[in-house]
Amino acid sequence: MIILPQEPLERLRGRIARLYGETLAERLTRRFALLAGRYHPEPEWERPEGPLWDETDVVLITYGDMVRREGERPLRTLQRFLKRHLVDSVTTVHILPFFPYSSDDGFSVIDYRQVNRDLGTWDDVRAIGADFDLMFDLVLNHVSSQSEWFRNYQVGLAPHRHYFIEVEPDTDLSMVVRPRTTPLLTPTHTPGGERWVWTTFSADQVDLNFANQDVLFEFLDILLYYIEQGARILRLDAIAYLWKQIGTPCINLPQTHEVVKLFRDVVDMLAPGTLLLTETNLPHAENISYFGEGDEAHMVYQFSLPPLLLHAIQFGTTRYLTQWASQLPAPPAGCTFLN
Structure with a gap:
């Protein structure tokens, strides 16, 4: 596991805690460090010199x-x-x-x-x-309803069986802001029976949890x-x-x-x-x-x-x-x- 700079790592830990709770924060921060090490075993911390963009960028x-x-x-x-x-x-x-x-x-x-x-x-x-x-x-x-993730969800395979949002069809969702007029929930079959999944944009685009x-x-x-x-x-x-x-x-x-x-x-x-x-x-x-x-x-x-x-x-x-x-x-x- 690589050694990450302490201040930004603590800031990231705080964000994880606000999203998933203090109990998981330490373990998930260590998980992030392992992930970072796979891509950046010897990272360079310095920002590139000069501006990140200017008026000549097209x-x-x-x-x-x-x-x-x-x-x-x-x-x-x-x-x-x-x-x-x-x-x-x-x-x-x-x-x-x-x-x-x-x-x-x-x-x-x-x-x-x-x-x-x-x-x-x-x-x-x-x-x-x-x-x-x-x-x-x-x-x-x-993600696409034809993706491996969603097909695994439909047959109950981990970890993807927990990647999607199931909602009972009689739930009051009247407060949800909609960008499209297609149905918000789409039925699908799973080993546990019919389930309704969240689909903001279309039945083929299944929202991730x-x-x-x-x-x-x-x-x-x-x-x-x-x-x-x-x-x-x-x-x-x-x-x-x-x-x-x-x-x-x-x-x-x-x-x-x-x-x-x-x-x-x-x-x-x-x-x-x-x-x-x-x-x-x-x-x-x-x-x-x-x-x-x-x-x-x-x-x-x-x-x-x-x-x-x-x-x-x-x-x-x-x-x-x-x-x-x-x-x-x-x-x-x-x-x-x-x-």
Whole structure:
């Protein structure tokens, strides 16, 4: 087990205690140290010199197969296209989910640790990373109903039988904030009979139970694996809905913010220079709450900017854009908006 710096480790222990209770905090902190040692046996604690970003940074967002050439893996084609045409104008490439998936344009992940064979391999992803910083999606609110995790749940195999949220269908869930109109609960068969599982976005996207510490550690492992594969920015997809507590809106809960802060502690401790971006398409005050006090996400999307910019172009006036921008408070030190 590696020796981790004491102050950030104590901060992380406190977050674990607030999420899972003081009784488990010491054991789970030791578990984290073991996990960290698998990826960083000799970590370097110093942050990279210079700013983490500046006004010259440009992020290109693309699916892995948006550029194609017959007989060639799409990620390989994308790599050659980017290197030939964009290496002097783009600094970061956000490859939208490139994992095996079952729906929602990649956001219903079947296997988080594999590259979709129709797109290419991890070698192809790393080749893009040789010339650009990389952004990956960490789709952590839900997983595909076709994943091994959910299939194991359906047949009662540990540890995955405890990865999902079961709710009786007559439970009062009227307070839950919904981003979509699909049913919140989806029936499925298990060895114990029919069960109803939480599905915020669709029946194919089954929500994960972060109240189970094994789910948290599964995603800590995935997060560190993505960093090992070259991710510089990790986009936390649909993060606002992460923690469920019946009798609340189940959005922006304190536990969700605590998980993001814990992730921030981890990347600052083990991979300084890695950035967290929260995807929270919410009213402005709720959106920027994911900055925390400079101890949560490094970046949040500025969702108000694109429509205001399009309005200015369409109607030939910057009146509303200027008014909005002049009243916009600065983000905390060490944080920024993306867009």
